[in-house]
Amino acid sequence: MLSSLNTHLQKWMPILTPLSLVVGVLFEDLGGQLLFFVPWLFAFMTFAGSLSMSFEGFKSLKRYPWAIFIIIVFLHILMPIVAYFVSTAIFHDHLLTIGFVLAVAIPTGVTSFIWVSICRGHLALCLAIILIDTLLSPFVIPALLHIVVGQSIEIDTLSLILDLLWMIVLPSLAGVLLNEFTKGKIEVTFGRKLAPFSKLSLFGIVMINSSVIAPYIKNINFELVSVIIVVFVLAVSGYALCLALGHFLWKDTRIITTFLFTGGMRNIAVGVVIATTYFPSKTVMPVVFGMLFQQVLASFFTRVMEKYRLKFEVVSSLNENLS
Template sequence: MGIREALVRVNGALEKIMPLITPTAILVGVLSGTRLTAYEWAVPWIFAVMTFVGSLKTSFADMARVLRRPGKLLWLLAILHVVMPLIGWAAGSLFFSDDPYVVTGFVLLFVIPTGVVSVVWVTIYNGNLALTLALILIDTLLSPLIVPASLHVLMGAAVEIRTWEMMKGLLWMIVVPSAAGMLLNQWTKGSVNRTWGPPLAPLVKVGLFAVVAINGSTISGELRHADARMATIIAVTLATVVTGYLIGWAVSSWFRWNREDSVAVQFNSGMRNLSAGAVLAVQYFPPAVSLPVISGMLFQQVLAATFGWRIGRSLGKGEDPAGLAAPGSRESEERRLSL
C-alpha cells in the first residue's frame, strides 16, 4: 500500500472518531496546564494550513451555481449572522448580565463563520454540497467585516474590540488561504483536490486537534477549577447551539425544501468554525471570552452526529451514522474522505 492510500485510510479512521477529536483535544490541553501555551504562536499558521486544505474543494463554479438562485444562501446567512448572534447575545445577557466578557463570548460563538467541517457531515448525509461550499466561501470572505461589525453592534462600548487586529487575523488565517485554495482548484480544474485532497485531509483533523489543545491550555485554569458558573456556561452554550439546528430544521420545513437542501441548511445552521473562534478569543480578548467558544467545542461534533442520526431517520438515509459503511467507487470514497 502506497503513502497516498495509507493517508486516505488514516483519514477514514479519523473521520470515524470525529465526535471525539475536539473533546479529547480540550482534555489534553487542560491536563497539560500552561505547558502548551508556548506554542500559541503556531496556532494562526496551523489554522491557515487547515483552511487552505479545506478550500481546495471549492471553486468559482460552485459559488456561481448557487448565486444564480440565492434564496437558500440568503436564508442561511440570515440565520448565521442575524438570528443566532441575537440569540447568543440574549442568552448571555440573561444569564451573565454581570460579566460583559462572557456575553461577548456568546456573541462571538455565533458571529464566526460556519464550520468547514460541516462539509463532512453534509457529504455523509447526501446534502446539497454546492450550497454548503458556496456558503463557506462567501461567509469566510465576509468574515473580516461581519465579525468585528457584529461585535460592535451587539456589545458596543461594553468591551474593548481590537477591530483592525482582528480583521488582519481573519484575513491571514481564513481569507487568504481560502482564496489561494479556491484559485488553485479553479486553475487546475479540480485536479488538485482529486489528487491531493484525500492524502492531505488528515492534516485538517490533526491540525484541529492541535489548535484546540493549545487553546484549551490557555484557559486550563478556568476549566480545571470548573464551578457552578462554568457549568451554567456549558449548559447555556449547549442550549443555544441546539437552537441553531432546530431553526435550520424549522426554516427548511416551513419552505418545504427538498432533502438535500434541508440537510445542508440544518448542519450549517448548527455548526460554526469554533477553532477560528477560539483563536480570535484567545488572541484578542480576555480569557473569559473564550469560555463559551471552548464549551461549544466540547459537543459540536457530538451534536452533529446526533442530529445527523435524526436527519437520517426523518429524511430517509440509513442507520450508519458515520456513513462509512456505504459501498461505492474508489473515486467517490476519496471524494467523501477529502475533508
Template sequence: MLDLFSQWNKFLGNRMFFVVLIPLFIGFFYPIETTKSWSMAATLCFTYMTFNASLDTSLKDFVKRLSNPLLPIYELLFIHGVMPFLALVIGLVFYPGPENEFLRLGFILGATIPVGVTSILWSQMVGGDVSLAMVTVTLDTLISPLLLPVFIAAVVGKTIHINTVSLLANLLWMVFIPGLLGMIIHDTTKGAYDKYTHSIGNFASKLCISVVIYVNASAIAPEINWNHSIIKLLMVILIVSCSGYILGFLSSYILKGHKREQMVAMIYNIGMRNNALGVVLAITYFPPAVALPVTLSMLYQQPLAAVVKILVESFYKRRHTTKESHCSLI
C-alpha cells in the same frame, strides 16, 4: 500510499468526537505555555485546513455565491439577530436578577461574536457547501468591526474600538489566501487533487484540528476554577451552545429546495463562533464574570461539532435506508 492514508482518514473521521475531546482534556490537565510559536502553529494549522477544504471547492461556485449573497445574509440574520435573543432569554431564565447581569451579558456576547473559521473545516468534513461557509465567514468578519461596537454600546452603553486591521489580517491569512489558492488549483486542475484531499489532505487536517484544540485548551485552562458552583453554569452554556446548532438545522428547513450540503454549512455557520475573539473582548472591556461564559463555551464547540457530524450522517443514512425499503416494497 494514498490508500493507506485514506484508511487512516476514514478511521479518524468515524471517531471525530475523540479526535477533538482527547486534545481538549490534555490541554486542560497538561497545558503548554501559549507562546507566540504555538500561536503561530495554530494559525498555520488553520491556514492549511482552509487550503485543503478549498481544494474541493470551485472558484466559480464561490464567486457565484458571493455575487448573490442572499443566503449568507439570511444566515447572518440568525447569527446576529435570533441567536443573541435566544442567549438573552436563556440567561434570564437561569440567571435572573440584577446580580447576574454580567453573566447574562457574557451569554449575549458569546452569541454575537463572528462565525468561527472552523465552521468551514467542519462543513467540508461533513460534506457541506464549503463555498457557502466561506462566503458567510468572509462577510461576517467584514461586518463585525462595525457590528460589535454598536451592539456593545447599545447593550451596556460602552463604546469600544475593535482592531479592524488585526481581524482583516487574520481573515486574509487564514481564509482568503489559502482558500483562493485552493479554489484556483481546483479549477485549473479540474479537481485532479481529489484523491489527495480525501486521503493525505483530510488526514492532516484532522491532526491540525487536534493541535488547534490543544493550544486553545491550554490557553483557557488557567482561567477556569473547577468547583461545584461552576456545574450549573456549564449546563446553561451547554444549552446555549446546542441552541446554535439546532437553530442552524431549523433555519435550513425554512428555505425551499432543502439540500444536505446547504443544511450542513448552515448548522456549522450558525452554531460556531470565534470564541478566541470573544474572550479577548470580554477580558479587555468587561469584568471577569462576562468572560466566564465565553471562555467556558470553548469546552463545547468542537465536541458538539463532532456530535453534529455523527447525527447528520446517521440522519441521512437512516433516511436513505427508509427510501430503499420503500422502493423495494413498491
C-alpha cells in the same frame, strides 16, 4: 495509509476533540508557549479544506439567492441575537456574553460539507454558502463584535480584519484557485493527503488554546457547568431552528439538509483564535466548549434528517398519488 488515518481521525473526532481539551488543560504551561503557532495551524486548515472548493459554487448564488441570504442572516443575525439575550439573562457577565455571541457569529464550518454529503444534501449550494460566508467573515465578525463589545473593551478592529483575511480569506482563495487551475486534480492528489494533518491541526488548536481557560476548568463550579449547559442548548437549538425553518421555507429536502448543517455547524477554531487574541481568557470558555458537541450533534442530526427525509418523501409521494 494517510487515507486510513484520516478515516480513523474522522471517526474518533467526537472523542479526540474533548481529549485534546483535557490535555491542553493538564499541560497549560506548554500550551501557553505555543499560542503564537495557532494562527498558522488555522491558516493551514483553511487552505487544506478549500482545495475541494471551486468558483462553480457561485452559480448557486444565481439559482438560490434567497436560500443563501436566509442562511447568512440566520448565521450572523438571528443566532447572535438569541445568544446575546440568553447569555445576558442567565449570566450577567459581559465577557461571557461576548464569548457566546462570538461562538455563534463565526463562519459556518467547512466540515459541514462532509455531513451535507453524507445526508445527500445540495453540495453545490453548500460550497457556495461556505465560500461566500468565508469571504464575508472579515467584515461581518468585527461589525458584530463592535456592537456587542460597545465601549467596555477596546478592540483593534483593523488588526482583527487583517487576521481574518490572512487566516481565512487568503488561504481559501489560494485553495480555490489551485483547484480551478488543476481542474479538481489537486484535491485528489494532494488535498486528500492533507486531510488527516488538517484534523491533527484542529486537535492542536484545541489543545493549545485550552491552556488559556485552564484556570477556569480546574476550578469546577456552578458557573462553569452552567456555561457548558447553555453552550449545549444553543448548539442544539441552532440545529433544531434550521430544521424547523427549512421545513416551512423549502420543499426540497436537499436544501433543508444543507441549511441544517451549514446553519448548525461553526468554524469554531477561528472563534477560539479571535477570543484568545483580542479578549480576556474568560471569553474563550463558550467558544471552546462548542467543540465538545459539534461533531456529536452533527452525527445525531444526521439520523434525525434521515427520518425526516423518509417521512417527508413518503408524504410527498402520497400527495402526488392522490392528486
